[in-house]
């Protein structure tokens with residue numbers, strides 16, 4: 001019988017979290033044996049594209065063929081496969097082809113899957129990886145009207161990127177992009193929605209392509225989540241001459257039906273009909289459910305299952321270790337379960353998947369060496385996120401929407417229509433969060449003010465006075 005190969009480290013998933021974990025393991029223990037088991041034929045490597053401040057950076061996410069990755073890290077064996085079951089007592093793992101591997105430490109970085117709206121219909125699609133993006137492009141090309149459900153990152157990006165199609169955007173809130181910004185910022189973005197100049201500016205910053213044909217192991221296993229500017233090379237274009245967006249606020253989809261309901265206005269026939277809870281009914285070609293994600297966790301076969309958080313993620317302690325010994329988790333699949341810094345909280349973003357993966361790698365290496373886990377690094381002391389919505393750079397800092405402040409805070413706002421939107425979240429004379437839209441160049445100042453908790457009450461609204469260089473105050 002062939003002897004079971006035992007690896008020092010096994011990492012499940014070749015997304016940003018998994019690759020960041022491997023990079024750190026290989027830096028710390030270059031001679032160790034590492035096995036990467038990933039369902040996708042490409043891995044995602046994150047590098048810093050632009051460092052805006054100590055904490056805020058724009059990432060460049062690149063796809064790399066697994067063979068190239070192995071060439072860079074010869075101690076890493078890569079197997080493209082789906083992990084099915086983990087046996088924590090035996091310390092072995094089985095894949096869907098029946099192969100078994102042994103591990104000393106294992107890190108689960110299997111990401112998440114789209115959490116589609118709870119209505120059974122083949123006309124409802126989600127978006128996660130290269131395959132689902134290619135499917136979406138094909139479907140759109142034949143479509144005249146699409147319904148987008150959800151008000152988070154994907155929906156906000158899609159609404160801006162879709163071309164030549166009627167879009168009905170169904171959201172539960174009073175304003176758009178509520179998973180990221182407040183009502184004021186949403187209004188600013190809406191007012192700029194037709195600024196075509198911004199579209200072309202954005203296209204020039206292309207850093208990422210999705211032109212290859214994905215060869216993910218099985219159709220039901222997601223590849224890596226899409227990277228920045230995933231839409232730029234895709235041309236998400238419908239079959240009409242122009243685009244028209246209408247927004248249905250404070251409502252949700254009650255039902256989808258292939259039979260036309262009597263209450264549906266008009267004579268046109270559609271593949272599917274959507275009924276909203278506000279009573280409106282309309283036909284469309286299909287529905288895009290951009291309604292969040294669910295962590296994608298392999299099965300545990302012995303002993304207790306993973307302890308999971310309310311959002312279904314594997315609970316991890318401050319060393320990124322799960323409730324099961326020698327099993328770590330990082331990225332979208334995990335839910336942090338430690339007393340986090342006041343100005344930090346978890347969101348499923350690659351800006352968090354990367355430091356979580358790196359830190360998990362360091363903790364696993366320390367554990368193998370029987371050393372104490374390293375201290376949490378500065379990435380976990382302040383929430384930061386930089387992205388682009390409606391062609392604008394959006395920087396979110398700390399408790400940018402007053403999270404954790406119990407509604408008792410003051411918001412200082414400066415808006416220059418079409419140019420910038422700045423909001424500061426202040427409580428008891430201290431800055432706790434900021435939303436900066438546009439090229440404000442204020443990131444560093446506000447980052448410092450949140451971190452050092454200086455009393456800013458005497459500066460009042462001057463903090464946002466464009467005629468005053470506030471850096472002078474703090475020199």
Ligand SMILES: Cc1cc2nc3c(=O)[nH]c(=O)nc-3n(C[C@H](O)[C@H](O)[C@H](O)COP(=O)(O)OP(=O)(O)OC[C@H]3O[C@@H](n4cnc5c(N)ncnc54)[C@H](O)[C@@H]3O)c2cc1C
Pocket residue numbers: 012013014015016017018037038039040044081082083084109110111112127128129153154221222223224225226227228230296298330331332333348349350351352353387
């Ligand atoms: C359309 C879209 C746009 C986004 N835009 C942004 C953005 O602008 N900014 C931002 O910060 N974040 C963005 N995100 C979120 C970000 O992509 C994720 O938070 C991040 O990629 C999570 O990284 P991960 O390594 O945890 O998971 P993933 O990147 O999803 O990687 C998971 C890996 O595990 C593999 N896998 C899964 N199950 C198994 C299994 N059983 N066996 C073996 N392998 C398995 C998958 O194939 C994949 O390789 C976006 C997400 C989407 C879907």
Ligand SMILES: NC(=O)C1=CN([C@@H]2O[C@H](COP(=O)(O)OP(=O)(O)OC[C@H]3O[C@@H](n4cnc5c(N)ncnc54)[C@H](OP(=O)(O)O)[C@@H]3O)[C@@H](O)[C@H]2O)C=CC1
Pocket residue numbers: 117118149150151152153154155157171172173178179252253289290291292293347348349387388
């Ligand atoms: N630029 C960026 O930073 C981007 C980040 N991402 C990330 O990728 C992941 C997937 O994005 P996405 O799917 O947009 O998820 P998000 O978590 O960003 O947003 C989910 C949205 O869906 C809504 N929702 C959830 N369930 C329902 C329902 N049953 N009916 C109606 N609305 C519902 C939520 O509303 P409510 O708030 O009312 O619950 C929320 O507005 C997220 O982790 C996201 O952060 C994705 C794209 C871009």
